Amino acid sequence: MGAAVTAVTSESFGVGAQVPIQGSGGGTVATNALASAAYRDGPVEEILKADNDVHKSTVVKGRFSLFEPNLGEAFARAVQARMLGGARAPLIQSFGTEPQPVVEHCLAANRVRRRRDRTLTLITVGFGVVFLPGLLIWLAVFQLRRTLSGASNKGAGALGTAMVLAVGVLAVLFWVRMPFGGLPAIYLRVMFVAPVIGWFLAKRVCEKTAQTLRAHWESLLTGGAVGPKLPEAVPQNPGETAAEELRQSLAKLGAEQRSNVVFYAGPKGILGMGTRWGSWQLAEELVPQEGREIHAFRTWDVIRPIHDELKLLERGTLKTGFPTPVVNHWIVSPVGEGAAAVARPASENVVGFQVKPHEIQRICNENQFGKGDRHYLGVQFVLWDGQLVLTMMVTVTALLHTLRIEVTGHALGPVHPLFTTKPSPKSRTVSKSVRFWETKTIPLPLVETNEVVRLAARAPLTWFPPVLDHLGGKLVLPEPFGLRHAWADQPWRHRFMADDAIRAATPVMRAVHRATIRTLDDHGVDTERFSNRSMVLSGSVQDPSPRRADAYDA
Template structure:
């Protein structure tokens, strides 16, 4: 059966319980009339994006344009660096929405390019005069302060308009040259009128998609026909499809990176840590049956799987329990390197290698093994991860439980579009007011889009002329713009409440296993009770910031 066809390989959006954060990030791709610098407000304590300035403000991108381009290049580029997993979201739908938004803009830019060629390039001297006036107006408005700069810019445009009128009614030339000189000032204005209609219709479409994503309805599905190969010869479509599959495979990787005080990248900072470390003493008159750390991890894994089966009806939501290979990286590292070799398949470390790391890599160099139980709450806005690691050095068994929390995406991404309205006085009852709806696209925006349109097919040129968004590294969609959960009362409560039952489940499984292997568990039980008291402390700490 032919595997190519019109319905192939356009994956569905997000998983259950992860829609809000996914849709919030995806909505940034559709944001028109929003300054690109707005995203700098979403910078957090550990990850900061930046905006590079271009040569001319007339070519400056909006937030939607810059975000779509930056995310596409970073996550689908052929020579891209490794990505950090986006826990609590599905990155593939976000990238698909970026592709869809880019397609919508390209369709608009095709029409604008035609208008620019017919009404601009053919009358180039007049278009350059108008563009110079608009560029000077933007420079004055951006560089000076207050109403004075706006008045100067408006006066400049009025001056060009008067010059155009003089050319229309009084010229020292006759014949074709006179007609051309008159047309070169009028044609760009007519082109602007047509371009405004095109820009307005596209802006309404983009705004509708932005609003739909944040309204809880799931949004309009992204249309990316260039990712659907119809025959084996469509190499570009097949390559894009493979890049999207690669993105999903990397999202499922069981390798994570610990960046010192930044915590586990993608999981958030470590806010709490509890240690159970006691000497292994045999029961009276018995010997300890030999075991390895993997023998301790397995019953802990089985016990954590049962967390959702509580005695009370109000229990945990279904957790995700996974074995993680944790690689250390520097706090200021700008990139990470995913391990390769025969023990790695599709970014996944094979089970036998996980078991080897658990048993052997406990001291000195090398990666470490952690068992993680993860809860994705608040529709993906809160990700709680409790990590368990077991070490055995000489006669001491140590079980460590640490808590990591990743908060909601910044409020910038959950802001819905506001209608452009203006309050004016009524004509007759002047003491009363009414609201009038304004066009979504103003005059300056029409000019900006029209001059950018012919360069849409040369993105590096646009980046040079107008600037671009620089994403924080190591980059992952979710943690790059995550806020701290401690500013949200209920999210903070959820993080703190999850620690106690998880830790007790870990201790119960450990003590049961030790008892079966002939270990005197009295000290472990006493220490577990002490830790149960410590975990009642309601204050999260910066557990990775050592006071030394």
């Protein structure tokens, strides 16, 4: 397999810009796991097992099962069209991963398949279209066999196999005893045999490509993968508009990933960050210190010291402190729980999907009650190589004489185990001929007869994707779509991940309270009530339990 990986890398990743695989915060495991889906085989329905309770994919069936895609083909095409399409809807950020390498691996996988499909198309034309009647007969038999094999009655599958054998026997009889002679007889003889010869050649091509795809699949999950080289994304001259458009689409994808606007979808939580599992509120009346007056301040004056304090979380008294946190100012827009799409703000205060700092400050000070977006200060930890994303969000509001500081916890768990499953060689265990009480394992080809016929039948239609989608079906991704949260599990099923999520809440909340009380004291506010309330919350957070904080039982 190691030699195969070396040979495959030089063949399928040609000259072009090499993009290193690097996840956000070093989250290469989650990134590579998602990227590996582009190289997988197996039925497309397997992707439905990875769906969580919140986001669900849909497999649209086509008219003929003979043209249906497998998992890798459907995933790579769906992700490429959804994330690079010219008129695509806005995307949800993929925290803990980098979506660009995933898309680039989808492009690379499609490139490998296109090379295979070009060869298969030539074989299909030379050994099939020229002898079209025989090709249609064989295709009809295999389509009927696939239909019967998918039936609940096991005898129907055996009947389909028997039909293939029967047509083969009739072809041999037709070859030996032709009712007439001459040129038509020669054509009719070759008409039944040519598709079989084409199948033999196509099988070798498909087997080689399957080894290539599986080598990339395994290398991604074992840590030996390199970034794909995409020559189609590097314009060689000013006239290559397609390459320039692809380059701009990839750049737009990266810019949208760095956007500071997120969306709150009710019980679904903040899209991309996971559901809200905990909430702690410090709300007390602003009372001046004895003999002093309160110096006027705004909520932004409280947020700035909290920001500085959260940046110091990694500098603990003990050497075993936090990993480096990512502290950002977020603009949170509300959307409906069942919203099919989101809309990113577009105004003079937004540049490159980023809300400008002065607009962030205005929203923080003014948008605290009623309609409009809200400001949150977030501290994010990307752990377990991107498999766990912990986000603690802080919001400060001031209504009349009451100041409220709220800390909420959001957790995004690991990607579904489907994406971390390595390829296993196809084999069969049989009894030995002499020592029949012992068994041996016989390796099987990666591509079976049915799969060769399916790939050869699809190959000419890959140049017309809409037609192929109509005939064979496609994968529809869940909306609003983001690579990371679409197939994320809950972290509470993993003992250590759950511990990390719960442990992060206490030091973050205490840092927020410490910075708040210090700021209030500097502005002449009596902080006794805030300190007492902070101590109560500090005690209650000693044993926090995850719950559905956004599910209001009202």
